[in-house]
Amino acid sequence: MIELYHCRDARSFRALWALEEMGLAYTLHTMPFPPRFLAPEYLEQNPLGTIPLMVDGETRMTESSAIPHYLATRYGPTPLALTPDEPDYGLYLDWLHRSEATLTFPQTIVLRYTRLEPEERRLQQAADDYTQWFFSRLKHLTRALSDGREWLCADRFTMADICTAYALLLAKDLGLDYKFSPEIAAYWQRASARPAFHAAKAAQDEG
Template sequence: MKLYHCKDARSLRPLWCLEEMGIDYELINMEFPPRFNYEGYLDINPLGTVPAFTDGEVTMTESSGICHYLVEKYGPTDLSVKPDEPGYGDYLNWTYRSDATLTFPQTLVLRYSRLEPEETRLPQVVDDYSRWYLSRLRSVETAIEDKHFLVADRFTIADITVAYALFLGTSLGLDERYKPNCKRYLAEMMERPAFKSSREKQND
């Protein structure tokens, strides 16, 4: 299997998952944006987005979905929560909320504060979507009150996917406005050996 990755992009989610699971894989480190900087990338992922993941005949491009695929395809693993376990619905909800609700507004902040040319940057969009993202973190702040993990009393891919969203916020300076539980939770997640090794491998 291959994971096409850019430094600290959403592909860090499946990279972290692969490291937690100890699965053999090939990592393709690319310069962002790969649609311009990695020859043939649009043949692999016509959207030009990051990540792209291939496993035999399977090609996937959604970071949270790749994590879900890995734990189901290559489990059993405690990183997943099974349908007959308490918290299964919350597990799925957090895994997919992480991108649709928590990462999406940050992509607009990133685009209109850093990626667009100076003349087309939109400070109002940056401010609006920063506040939108931070307001959505209230649900995380509540969920991890007196807890180390989001669901099932153990570390799962829900933690990988949500913690990545919090980590992305550090690159945008949004973590300065995180509440105490989110700050503590992110610090704990970033201390995991697999998180550290995934970040080291993206620099190889």
């Protein structure tokens, strides 16, 4: 059975949401954040101490945007993934990676220097700079949605939407959602209304 090591509303939520969308059986290990300090026994499973960690037999994965794609291709076929012969396949891959490298990364700097570091090590200037970086990257998402599309590619909800919507969940947690355009706000409402999103939320609360 698939095992997922997870912290509440952290990047691992992408994998948890994907598991729920696909209806796959899994065991959830929910830990306090950051686990490298608050759950040191986790270092035996993942020496980096980062989350997520997904274990599927001999397969071990730690990249939050790669895991949903793996699940869709390993346990598909499913409309949640695009195939190479679909016109939007490149766009799908682009959003999968953009969701982490472009939309989530700057927010992790904000999180670190406003909440995670000890008071004397917090850097407001760094947090402010990376907040602006995130806001500038949000404009690309607004442009992508400005033609009225509901989802990012192929006229259907995919793993790219899970990965991108997670970046918006993090933004809401950090109080950065005041910069959401109407297009992004509506997109977030659609994504977060999905039954699998609510199932993932419930699973982490139970775990």
